[in-house]
Amino acid sequence: MNRKILAATAAAIAGAGLVTAIALTPNASAGQQATAGDQAQSEMLAAMARDLKLTPEQAKLRLASEQRAAVADNTLKKQLGTSYAGSWLDGSGTTLTVAVTDAAVGDLVRAAGATPKTVARSAADLDAAKLRLDAKSAKAPKTVPGWFTDVTTNSIVVLANAGGEGAAKSWAAEAGVPSDLVRVEASTEQPRALIDIIGGNAYTFGSGRCSIGFAVDGGFVTAGHCGRTGTRTSNPSGSVAGSSFPGNDYAWVRADAGNTPRPLVNRYPGTVPVAGSTEAPVNSSVCRSGSTTGWRCGTILQKNTSVTYPEGTITGLTRTNACAEPGDSGGSWLTGDQAQGVTSGGSGNCTSGGTIYFQPISEILSVYNLRLTVSGNPPSSTTTTPTTPTTPTSPTTSNPPGGTWAPYTYYGSGATASYGGSNYRVIQPHTSMPGWEPPNVPALWELA
Numbered sequence: 434m435n436r437k438i439l440a441a442t443a444a445a446i447a448g449a450g451l452v453t454a455i456a457l458t459p460n461a462s463a464g465q466q467a468t469a470g471d472q473a474q475s476e477m478l479a480a481m482a483r484d485l486k487l488t489p490e491q492a493k494l495r496l497a498s499e500q501r502a503a504v505a506d507n508t509l510k511k512q513l514g515t516s517y518a519g520s521w522l523d524g525s526g527t528t529l530t531v532a533v534t535d536a537a538v539g540d541l542v543r544a545a546g547a548t549p550k551t552v553a554r555s556a557a558d559l560d561a562a563k564l565r566l567d568a569k570s571a572k573a574p575k576t577v578p579g580w581f582t583d584v585t586t587n588s589i590v591v592l593a594n595a596g597g598e599g600a601a602k603s604w605a606a607e608a609g610v611p612s613d614l615v616r617v618e619a620s621t622e623q624p625r626a627l628i629d630i631i632g633g634n635a636y637t638f639g640s641g642r643c644s645i646g647f648a649v650d651g652g653f654v655t656a657g658h659c660g661r662t663g664t665r666t667s668n669p670s671g672s673v674a675g676s677s678f679p680g681n682d683y684a685w686v687r688a689d690a691g692n693t694p695r696p697l698v699n700r701y702p703g704t705v706p707v708a709g710s711t712e713a714p715v716n717s718s719v720c721r722s723g724s725t726t727g728w729r730c731g732t733i734l735q736k737n738t739s740v741t742y743p744e745g746t747i748t749g750l751t752r753t754n755a756c757a758e759p760g761d762s763g764g765s766w767l768t769g770d771q772a773q774g775v776t777s778g779g780s781g782n783c784t785s786g787g788t789i790y791f792q793p794i795s796e797i798l799s800v801y802n803l804r805l806t807v808s809g810n811p812p813s814s815t816t817t818t819p820t821t822p823t824t825p826t827s828p829t830t831s832n833p834p835g836g837t838w839a840p841y842t843y844y845g846s847g848a849t850a851s852y853g854g855s856n857y858r859v860i861q862p863h864t865s866m867p868g869w870e871p872p873n874v875p876a877l878w879e880l881a
Contacts, residue, residue: 489874495526502529505545513538519556519584520547532556532584552587554614562589562610569608574600578622592620627691628669630806632698632707632765633722636686637667644724644764646775647707647794648694648806649685654797655763656775657684658744675801679745682777683797684763694806698765701727706770706808710794713768719753720768721776721791723761726783731755733768740790742778750790756783766791772805809839838871849881856881 481492499522506520509531518532529547533539534555542549559582566573566580566589576597583590589610593601598617605615630648636655637643643659652671657678660666664673669692676684688694697704699722713719713733720730731754738752757764757776766773774791781787798805836852844850848859850871857871857878871878 489869489877498522498527502526502547505529505547506531509542509545509547512541515555515557517556518552518554518587519559519582521585532587554587556582556584559584559587559589562614565608565610566591566605569604572604572607574604577601577604578620578624583616586616588616589614590616590618592622593617594620594622627693629697630669630688630692630694631704633701633724633728634699635724635760636669638664638673642724642760643762644722644760644776646763646765646797647698647772648696649798649803650694650806651803652686652688652692653694654683654685654775654794654801654803656777656792657682658778659763660684660686677800679742679747681749681792681796682747683775683792683800685797685801685803696806696808698722698767699728705767707765707767707772707805708770708808710772710798710805712793712795713771713773717768719755719766719773721753721755721757721761721764721766721789723757723764723776725758725760726756729755729757729783731789733773734788736793738790740778747777747790747792749793749796750777751793753789753791754786755789756781756787757789758782766794770808809842850878 478489478492478496481487481496482489485492485495487495502520502522506529509520510517513531513533516533516535516538518534520529520531522529530550531542531545531547532550532552533542534552536549536551539549539551563580563582574593574597576594577600578592578594580589580591582588589605591601591605598619601617602612602615605617606612630645630653632645632647632653634645635642636645638660641659643655646654646656652674653669657676660673660676662673662676662684664676666672666686666688669686669688671686671688671692673684674687678684696707698707701722715733715736717733718730719733720728722728733751733753735752737748738750739746739748740750740752741747751766751774753766757779762776762778764776766775772794774793775797777790777792779787779789781789794805797803836850836854838850838852838857844859846859850857852871855872858881860877860879869877
């Protein structure tokens with residue numbers, strides 16, 4: 434190894450503060466810690482703390498360590514050239530290992546504060562082997578949900594569902610990947626695209642298309658004529674968990690895990706927030722969103738209306754002069770930021786005008802024991818069983834007794850909040866989390 438290159442590279446990395454920074458300790462200096470000077474980084478730290486089960490301080494230390502490791506890794510990648518075989522952090526995110534094919538470059542890796550590991554194949558070798566599999570992706574067995582390069586084992590991993598291990602090995606061999614380079618791992622994965630659940634967006638069922646009404650815990654509400662109980666939906670994927678039509682015209686879909694309910698309605702373009710479900714009076718303005726005609730507005734003409742469709746009579750609807758067309762069924766109706774209902778049907782179109790009816794949201798939430806997803810509440814998991822809201826027609830996140838502080842809220846520089854009878858001022862901008870009440874996190878709040 435050229436000593437001049439080694440010395441120059443070590444000096445460059447040390448000058449960037451990387452030699453001692455890769456392996457962080459609880460005593461790391463303030464200059465080595467990540468800062469949270471803006472909302473985006475604050476929210477990232479809050480999410481890390483929540484999902485990785487860290488304290489706010491641990492999240493900052495980990496993020497700082499990862500940022501420095503990324504700089505060191507990129508520097509080494511350029512210096513090691515064809516000897517580079519990938520890198521990874523340990524489970525705590527503090528120790529960087531760099532794989533190399535030439536043991537002679539180990540000193541260069543150590544000079545960067547990382548740990549070298551000698552392996553047989555370079556990163557370029559692994560990438561080339563994976564490209565062979567990618568080129569044969571159309572012929573991949575149905576029992577193979579995916580494949581990837583695994584730098585920690587210096588191999589290509591092919592995932593296989595139960596009973597598909599043999600087919601996976603044969604497919605990799607046919608693609609020209611040596612058997613000693615491939616590891617087949619058993620997997621239960623059934624990959625699919627995941628999406629946000631937003632009112633007014635389209636979803637499909639069989640050969641039909643309707644529109645999402647509003648996101649609720651575990652899924653969304655829509656029109657009953659858009660699918661019977663048990664009907665499977667796509668985009669988002671899920672199943673109709675309850676449906677009533679005729680007589681009523683409402684349904685709710687339990688979305689598959691991973692699809693995220695959002696307190697939003699598509700305005701075509703842009704979105705509008707959903708803050709509650711306070712019912713608006715007759716002659717109020719009202720706007721609706723649907724996947725065929727987008728965002729349209731009118732006024733509420735009458736309530737408690739009965740209308741007869743070819744399939745039967747629907748009662749308890751609200752009558753409006755806003756237009757809609759096929760495919761808009763099930764879509765959202767809002768007055769301001771308050772949910773009103775979901776599109777049922779009517780007459781006319783958005784060229785000549787018409788009369789359209791919607792099913793009020795309050796009855797849907799009450800019948801199926803659902804909680805509307807509203808702004809100010811955290812996104813709910815689609816695997817959560819719906820619970821009874823304190824007030825079915827307008828669930829909200831309550832503040833602690835005698836205080837204005839609330840979880841899942843962004844507090845910027847200089848913001849104030851009260852909690853437990855005392856007033857507090859933000860020291861460091863952040864997004865609040867349960868357990869981060871002002872008296873519990875002196876690094877974030879001080880007495881005002």
